[in-house]
Amino acid sequence: MPSTTPKKHRRPGAHPAAKGTETEIGRTRRARRVNRTLALTFPDAHAELDFSNPLELLVATVLSAQTTDARVNMVTPALFAAYPTAHAYAEANQAEVEEIIRSTGFFRSKAKNLIGLGQTLVADFGGEVPTALEDLVTLPGVGRKTAHVVRGNAFGLPGLTVDTHFQRLVKRLMLTEETDPVKIEHAVADLIERREWTMFSHRIIFHGRRICHARKPACGVCPIAFDCPSFGAGPTEPEEAADLVTGPERDHILGMA
């Protein structure tokens, strides 16, 4: 892959997208360049939920609503050991499931969803996790976001996961003016090559968690600063920005800056 890491940034507000003069082709090229640069920044981008089969990822993703992946990863070893199949969830005791997943928050409705999930999988899909988006979204607690996570990561099918980080980043990067998650998904799908959808989601989410934080993004060391119309939303001084970068890739990121 050719090195596409931009070395410079523009004056805050000077980006064509910020001025409203960017063409459609310009936006597509920029989105793909951002994807390539983030691929160099986060070569190990991946789903941060632990799982070993589609059912486990489905369950972990349902649990990840309103909490962190790290928190979910703390409870899933016990949960997966106690309920290894859809049948096991279908027949589970609600209070026992609640006890295991309590620390993930909203544990009553999540436990109810997991049992309902098992029952629907058994009743409608022979106890197996379906691959089709329209089937996945019929499961309790499963929306498009969860369906795409499962399709992209457990089945290797291209899927754009529009979570809160993704929505925030797409807005900052001015890749679309849409605000509805489904419309954002379709707009970004038009910009990014289909085969890249799953990895683009991971890279954007990694970027949002480690560099482009909601309150104080690390603009001064951001590898996609040149392509970002919101450069200047956070500190632009490299030293101050460097302190804001988090995660195991920190040294690598600062080395690219």
Ligand code: SF4
């Ligand atoms: S960190 Fe700053 S420059 Fe980088 S994507 Fe976020 S807002 Fe843009």
